Amino acid sequence: MTRERLVLLVAGWTLPVLIAALALMAPIQPREAIIIIAVWLGSVGLLSEILWRQSLQPIFTLLGQLNLSSTNQIRQHIHSLQEAADRQQDERKDLSQLLDDISTGLGEGLLVVDADLHLRLCNPRAQHFLGAEKVAIGASFLDLERDPDIVAGIRDAVAGKSGQRILxxxxxxxxELRPFPLSQGGAVVLVTEVGPLRRAAELRRQFVQDLSHEIRSPLTVMRTTVEALEDEVSPDIAGMLVRQVERITRLTDELYELASIEAGTLKMETTRQSVGPVVRQVASDFAAVAFRAEVDLRLDFPEDFAFDFDTRALTRVLSNLVDNAVKYNRPGGWVRISAKRLEGTAQIEVEDSGLGIPAPELGAVLQRFYRVDRARTPGAGGLGLGLAIVKHMVQLMGGDLKLDSREDVGTRVTVSFPVGPESAA
Structure with a gap:
């Protein structure tokens, strides 16, 4: 019982009770009646003061702060507050409906959980992943999915870690699940079905491998035939035919190697050996091409430079880099192959004075089938696989690749490989 109600009861019943009690004892004298009335009036006054201080005074103070001095103003203010509350409620409903529409229309599954792994959102695609026809918001994710990798990944996201992919x-x-932390706590999880994509990629890799394998035999016959005709046709025509056969052979090899890399069937056999023979062999292979293009090939590496690498892979890496450096150069330009040891790594650089790569395209040239604007390099063939193969092969040998280029100045590609104490030369 509140203090106001207690005082009200006391004040309201004091006078009747006193009068009734005294009436039973003896007739009430005027003086006694005056005392009783005074006590009753005091109780009522005390009640009014308490009610004012506890209830009415804060209300009138608030109304004064709001500049509300009349009943009509108070009514209008209450009405405006109600309208604002209704608008906010409508906006929340609209936002919730928009979020539902977006999550439902996504091709991917979308899960949102709070810090305790209770569901806050689960679109139809995510429900299909969970194997549930209907998921109640607020249900525990652990009641629907108990895979330890998934649970651990989502817990890590709730803890603030991101970027993990769970297959x-x-x-x-x-x-494939990709959980990310939310700034307000909890996590959002993108769920993508990758089975069809993986099957399509596998079919594509198999097709490229089969195609490359089937083309190799006819190319070998063509090359043999062209070489046999060298004495019967002019040297220019014979040279042109040889170059075209070599070009098709190189493209076929690139397709096969990339497919093998992506399929994980390309094996590396690294042994500690000198890089000199590989560099000289690559330079010899491109000497005639560089001569025709009027590009000077320069070598700069110590004879005792050795580290662990796969001969075939490093040969392919340097061949692709030198091929690009000569192809995208200008008459009177140069290409330099250099090697050095720096901070526990063996570094090989292929640098040129060629056309360079536009800055916006630097990140894209390492992707397969990407070629810089053909209008800048008319007549330069290729499928855009060279640098993609370089990147993958360097990674397979445990190395890193760095690409620096300035348009109309030149390009420098640096491949670095770790050198252990036993490889120091």
Missing amino acids: VENSRGVW
């Missing part, structure tokens, strides 16, 4: 397989397909 899982269940009766409904092969899925």
